[in-house]
Amino acid sequence: MKQEHRGESSGLPEPRKVANPRDKPWYQVDDFLAMGIASCLLLFALLAALASRPADRVALHEKLDQLTQSIRVADGSEEITQSLIAQKTEIEKKLAGNLLKPWIGKPGEWESNPSEALVVKGKSLVPSILFTGGLLLACFAVAATLQKEPTARFAFGFATLFALALASYLLAGQAVIKHYNLEYALWAVLLGLLISNTIGTPSWLRSAARTELFIKTGLVLLGAEVLINKLLALGLPGVLISWVTTPIVLITTYWFGQRILRIPSPSLNMVISADMSVCGVSAAVATAAACRAKKEELSLAIGLSLIFTVVSMVLQPMVVRASGMGPVIGGAWIGGTIDSTGAVAAASELVGGAAKDVAATIKMIQNILIGVISFAVAVYWTWKMEPRNDGVKPSGSEIWRRFPKFVLGFLAVSLLMSWLQTQGTSGKAMVSSVVDGATKSIREWCFCLGFVSIGLESNFREYRQMLAAGKPVVLYVCGQTLNLILSFLMAWLVFTQWFPEVAKSLGGP
């Protein structure tokens, strides 16, 4: 993400400066540092997963295979099947233990006293939060030292940044805030903005606010959760709803923003289009990094997404119930249109029946799309949108120089973990152990640190300029309207015309 200010007159893409990695050695470039840090953390988590394998794992794997067979042949009551599924999930959890899990933590939920968030099931989370902070400090301090930043100064700034990230989690953990889906990203940006726009961000804190490094490290770690084989979780119906409708909405919204609304910043247009059509915050972060959007553009897109998500998670279940759409079509509609997974689950729970399972699965398949989308956006931006040298088409080496390399790290991790996931029950357990046991929480901390840094480096004036004439809001509303219509049409076609038998087996009419 860049900090340069751009003109806003023509409505056409403005020439933009590209940070020249040739100016500094590769080991000082954020992309390579992010890939290095994420690789070390993944390796650490993999080794911990290997060391955590239970002694009776062979017996557990055999039992898991038996249970899978029993569930498949069970023609008994739904109750028996559900009990077998619960047993299967329990064994999968046992196999996916990780030594690191008790040491990687973040605050939980609280209602009236924030200290409730630091205790889960009678156990204090403070040691795990401190360990996580220490681990991240060690990783990022190495990066800062390589980038010629005084280590002690960086460490002091990072400790303050981590405390602000912790405060963001506490603000987001209050029960009312949490259950209305106002995620930590919003509070992290707002806390940073509060400091930068009142007392000002001190230079020692600014030097630790490495937005790009934190976000890119988080994105490479996110690659471990983008498992391609999940794409087929719902068979062809899931692919049609998630992978056909979503790109159409994304491209149409982007085109609408550029040609009709004439939004001056193509990167703002792209980030809003991606976060509205794909999966909210994670898609916004991935595309913003891929198209080098400004920090304020990313936080504006996330703010829009969170506000509209709160509205959608209240209104859409009411529409589903009032229209008699049914749990399968209604669930698919909610899953395809509400931005974040948590909000999708909460909204579809209000519909009842099979809606939650269908909605969450559709959202999961859509989540996987961010790998493809971020790669496509990075290629398109490098090839088409970056400035050309006096109108001359850039050479292959020039394109390679401009390409955001962290995207390759993200894809490599995604492919590696997807392959591992296909290696039988043991591979699946290994992936769960790495992701659930360690990298998922570290990725969230990286994003939270990135969002606080965005706030600390931003100015309210920037947001006023971007929101001029309300174009980003109009873009979001128009794009989401198209998304709502197309997703409903596709869900209706898929589950009533093309695959009614799938709808029936999912619990439909």
Add this chain to the structure above:
Amino acid sequence: MRTSRWKTSTFMGCLAAMAIVWGWILPRLATFDAVRSRIETNRKAGINPTAVFYTDHPTMPDIENRIENRIGPRPSAPRPQPSPQGSILWRE
């Protein structure tokens, strides 16, 4: 130009407002029936509404297993069962 005193006052004012909202207003709001019912529904169903990605959602493995059971192949079309011993990283 705004003075540093004005800036510090604004900062302290915002912190005080946050303390009131999070320390007093929101805890009381959580006791309202409509809000309470939403919170309890989510808790009972194991839903984390702030889950950003599917892996953040605690009951996702259950959901995946249920969906696999509902639309997965029946015994007439069995799938190959990979053995744990066949795995490269998990060889016993």
